[in-house]
Amino acid sequence: ELKVEQNPLFLSMQEGKNYTIYCNYSTTSDRLYWYRQDPGKSLESLFVLLSNGAVKQEGRLMASLDTKARLSTLHITAAVHDLSATYFCAVVHSGAGSYQLTFGKGTKLSVIP
Amino acid sequence: DSGVTQTPKHLITATGQRVTLRCSPRSGDLSVYWYQQSLDQGLQFLIQYYNGEERAKGNILERFSAQQFPDLHSELNLSSLELGDSALYFCASSSGRAWEQFFGPGTRLTVL
Numbered sequence: 001e002l003k004v005e006q007n008p009l010f011l012s013m014q015e016g017k018n019y020t021i022y023c024n025y026s027t028t029s030d031r032l033y034w035y036r037q038d039p040g041k042s043l044e045s046l047f048v049l050l051s052n053g054a055v056k057q058e059g060r061l062m063a064s065l066d067t068k069a070r071l072s073t074l075h076i077t078a079a080v081h082d083l084s085a086t087y088f089c090a091v092v093h094s095g096a097g098s099y100q101l102t103f104g105k106g107t108k109l110s111v112i113p
Numbered sequence: 114d115s116g117v118t119q120t121p122k123h124l125i126t127a128t129g130q131r132v133t134l135r136c137s138p139r140s141g142d143l144s145v146y147w148y149q150q151s152l153d154q155g156l157q158f159l160i161q162y163y164n165g166e167e168r169a170k171g172n173i174l175e176r177f178s179a180q181q182f183p184d185l186h187s188e189l190n191l192s193s194l195e196l197g198d199s200a201l202y203f204c205a206s207s208s209g210r211a212w213e214q215f216f217g218p219g220t221r222l223t224v225l
Contacts, residue, residue: 100158
């Protein structure tokens with residue numbers, strides 16, 4: 001059974017600081033996604049990481065994937081209040097045309113002015 | 114706006130009742146997924162359809178069923194509802210090599 005673990009689950013940080021969210025998963029997968037969710041809202045796709053060593057950046061967020069270590073990181077640079085949200089990583093469990101996602105529990109990020 | 118639509122946005126019903134949630138995928142997407150999000154279980158995959166055929170089943174209860182119609186919209190039927198079924202139900206759709214899943218706005222189900 002595929003397990004996805006995120007840490008930390010809660011993160012309170014000051015504006016301007018840097019931090020990293022970690023996502024470990026238990027079985028081989030070559031596809032990992034990061035999503036953002038604001039309270040009561042849907043999931044917004046942030047990054048799609050398709051291969052070992054993949055690195056993607058968008059604004060103050062950078063995501064990377066190490067398939068050998070079964071680890072992805074989401075790095076936040078110089079945090080701003082607008083980044084406050086819950087961030088989920090999700091790993092694909094694929095086979096015979098199925099592509100179900102297994103999600104981590106999410107990291108609730110609060111950026112304090 | 115992801116292009117995935119879901120109706121209704123909110124649903125309040127009583128235990129023992131049956132409800133139907135509806136999802137329309139993005140234009141051109143053949144795959145539809147259903148997920149349940151609750152405080153205690155987090156985000157859980159329920160079921161996937163591809164072009165009308167069931168492709169994968171996750172932690173979906175026997176009281177729940179789904180189908181995808183020829184026009185590719187999908188419905189999730191929840192019956193004999195229990196208090197614990199109260200949750201946000203998301204539909205997602207995907208296509209293409211990356212199989213990136215785009216989520217709809219969700220239906221918030223409250224069972225009283």
